[in-house]
Amino acid sequence: MSRAVAQYLSGSIAFAVVTFVCFRLGLNLVTTACLYLIVIVLLSLRGSFALSVVFSLVGVGCLAYYFAPPDFSFRVSDPLDGVIIIVFLTTSAVVTHLVSRLRKSAETLREQAALLDLTHDSIFVRDVNDVITYWNRGAEELYGWTRNEAVGKNSHDLNQTVFPAPLEDITAELIRTGRWEGELIHTRRDGTKVVAASRWSLQRDDQGRPAGTLETNNDITERKRAEEGLQQAQAELAHVTRVTTLGELAASIAHEINQPLAAIVADANACLNWLEADRPDLDSVREALVAIVKDGDRAAEVITRIRALLSRSTVAHEPCDLARVIREVHSLVRPELRRQGITLEVSLARDVPAVMGDRVQLQQVLLNLVMNAAEAMREVPPQRRRLVVCSNVEDHDDGPWAVVAVEDAGIGFGVGQAARLFEAFYTTKSGGLGMGLSISRSIMDDHRGRLWATANPGYGATFHFALPGIR
Amino acid sequence: MAERRTQVVCVVDDDESLRRSVKNLLSSVGFRVETFGSAEEFLESTHRANTGCLVLDLRMAGMNGLDLLRHLGAMGSRIPVIILTAHGDEEARRRSLEAGAVAFLGKPFRGDALLDAVKTAMGT
Numbered sequence: 001m002s003r004a005v006a007q008y009l010s011g012s013i014a015f016a017v018v019t020f021v022c023f024r025l026g027l028n029l030v031t032t033a034c035l036y037l038i039v040i041v042l043l044s045l046r047g048s049f050a051l052s053v054v055f056s057l058v059g060v061g062c063l064a065y066y067f068a069p070p071d072f073s074f075r076v077s078d079p080l081d082g083v084i085i086i087v088f089l090t091t092s093a094v095v096t097h098l099v100s101r102l103r104k105s106a107e108t109l110r111e112q113a114a115l116l117d118l119t120h121d122s123i124f125v126r127d128v129n130d131v132i133t134y135w136n137r138g139a140e141e142l143y144g145w146t147r148n149e150a151v152g153k154n155s156h157d158l159n160q161t162v163f164p165a166p167l168e169d170i171t172a173e174l175i176r177t178g179r180w181e182g183e184l185i186h187t188r189r190d191g192t193k194v195v196a197a198s199r200w201s202l203q204r205d206d207q208g209r210p211a212g213t214l215e216t217n218n219d220i221t222e223r224k225r226a227e228e229g230l231q232q233a234q235a236e237l238a239h240v241t242r243v244t245t246l247g248e249l250a251a252s253i254a255h256e257i258n259q260p261l262a263a264i265v266a267d268a269n270a271c272l273n274w275l276e277a278d279r280p281d282l283d284s285v286r287e288a289l290v291a292i293v294k295d296g297d298r299a300a301e302v303i304t305r306i307r308a309l310l311s312r313s314t315v316a317h318e319p320c321d322l323a324r325v326i327r328e329v330h331s332l333v334r335p336e337l338r339r340q341g342i343t344l345e346v347s348l349a350r351d352v353p354a355v356m357g358d359r360v361q362l363q364q365v366l367l368n369l370v371m372n373a374a375e376a377m378r379e380v381p382p383q384r385r386r387l388v389v390c391s392n393v394e395d396h397d398d399g400p401w402a403v404v405a406v407e408d409a410g411i412g413f414g415v416g417q418a419a420r421l422f423e424a425f426y427t428t429k430s431g432g433l434g435m436g437l438s439i440s441r442s443i444m445d446d447h448r449g450r451l452w453a454t455a456n457p458g459y460g461a462t463f464h465f466a467l468p469g470i471r
Numbered sequence: 472m473a474e475r476r477t478q479v480v481c482v483v484d485d486d487e488s489l490r491r492s493v494k495n496l497l498s499s500v501g502f503r504v505e506t507f508g509s510a511e512e513f514l515e516s517t518h519r520a521n522t523g524c525l526v527l528d529l530r531m532a533g534m535n536g537l538d539l540l541r542h543l544g545a546m547g548s549r550i551p552v553i554i555l556t557a558h559g560d561e562e563a564r565r566r567s568l569e570a571g572a573v574a575f576l577g578k579p580f581r582g583d584a585l586l587d588a589v590k591t592a593m594g595t
Contacts (some may be wrong), residue, residue, distance in 0.1 A: 259486050263489050270582075291492065456577070
């Protein structure tokens with residue numbers, strides 16, 4: 001209330017001063033009307049709409065009384081003076097209205113800006129040159145830079161942004177679609193890193209040209225850390241399971257290494273005998289040495305395969321040829337399957353696309369499926385012990401997928417079991433951990449692939465896994 | 472080196488590399504050696520009659536080494552059998568010796584151990 005009184009008082013004083021000065025100086029009607037307009041604009045900017053209206057009417061009265069003949073009368077004798085006063089009133093009304101709208105817009109903007117400050121999200125706006133034009137309180141809290149410090153700076157320089165893709169590609173997508181979403185790594189004022197889930201929205205001007213970008217960032221550093229911890233734990237669990245599976249294959253692996261070693265020992269002894277003869281049989285020695293090298297390579301290959309499965313607990317996705325994965329697992333399980341009297345057939349389709357994945361983990365999935373299949377056939381008649389591993393191609397909307405199927409003629413699974421097969425700690429094996437299929441499915445999920453099981457029309461089951469091909 | 476005997480040493484192993492290397496070792500000291508990829512192949516061969524010693528793998532597809540050993544025992548065969556296996560556990564050793572094997576060697580074996588066993592079996 002006191003503010004309104006002060007405004008009316010200051011308006012009255014301003015009008016009185018202008019009127020007095022203009023009257024004493026003998027300024028004409030038009031000049032005085034212009035000076036009144038200036039006063040009204042200033043009053044509009046500071047005061048209410050009513051204040052402007054009131055002083056517009058006061059202005060009309062003063063112009064008629066003091067500056068339009070006859071003097072000291074509200075009557076206006078010259079029609080031109082009447083027009084000038086009407087123009088003054090109209091202009092004053094328009095200016096008052098425009099200033100009022102401008103103030104309302106500014107007020108709305110202030111309220112919206114205040115709302116943006118209420119959110120915990122970090123929000124800032126940058127122009128086409130990535131210079132920050134707005135920086136909310138969330139951004140201040142997240143990055144440690146105040147609004148005054150941030151505005152006017154290049155956002156990518158200030159935040160030391162690390163992009164998941166080349167900035168040109170991101171910008172191209174933003175301009176094409178008007179939006180971009182991704183994860184960024186920023187550096188706070190104190191030098192610590194923050195992982196942000198970032199959403200960009202492109203602002204365009206009236207002509208449709210890019211004018212700026214609204215960037216909203218959520219701090220997901222802790223979530224990423226937890227996810228990485230979970231992935232690490234899963235990788236370690238997968239590693240333990242690989243070691244366990246290899247433990248089941250230990251006898252067969254020992255056989256695979258002992259065979260070439262025995263051959264090497266026998267050949268080397270034969271060489272010594274031939275060389276000790278009066279007339280050394282060098283041709284036989286040479287042939288045996290070639291065989292020794294070959295057997296040494298054979299043993300080394302087995303060890304290399306085992307070491308790959310045993311040593312690594314980190315995950316590295318790279319282009320993988322599933323045929324190679326199948327061949328490597330085949331080499332590993334062949335002696336064990338033979339020991340169990342299981343015939344293994346491998347059928348590889350020609351046009352199976354390469355996939356993006358961790359070769360060791362994919363080997364683990366296949367190894368697990370093959371070992372499960374062998375287990376399922378342990379009690380069935382020998383003539384039924386047949387295992388088929390085949391690869392194939394499936395066309396999907398997003399391109400070709402590589403599919404691998406492991407088909408056995410074992411005991412299969414019942415309807416009730418189907419839903420539980422991939423649950424952790426669910427097992428039908430005596431002494432089994434029940435983690436193999438669960439881990440295999442996690443691995444497939446991590447590869448954006450699928451793992452599922454179907455009951456065969458006759459005996460046994462078929463386990464399939466599918467992975468998107470590299471396009 | 473002169474041939475030691477007219478009798479042959481027969482090697483039955485489903486691993487081609489092992490068959491060849493054992494043949495090399497035995498041949499290098501003068502034994503006549505014949506090799507077979509399976510128990511069935513040996514049983515069908517004409518060399519059974521003049522086999523002086525049988526070097527036999529235990530784990531093979533089809534009829535395994537122990538089955539062949541028992542089969543020969545049941546047939547009244549007097550061929551001395553040396554078991555050569557990469558699965559040399561005590562249980563396998565006991566069962567092999569019970570079934571009539573004269574020696575049991577685990578792979579990898581010492582060259583002189585195999586030669587000694589064959590020489591003993593051949594009576595040389």
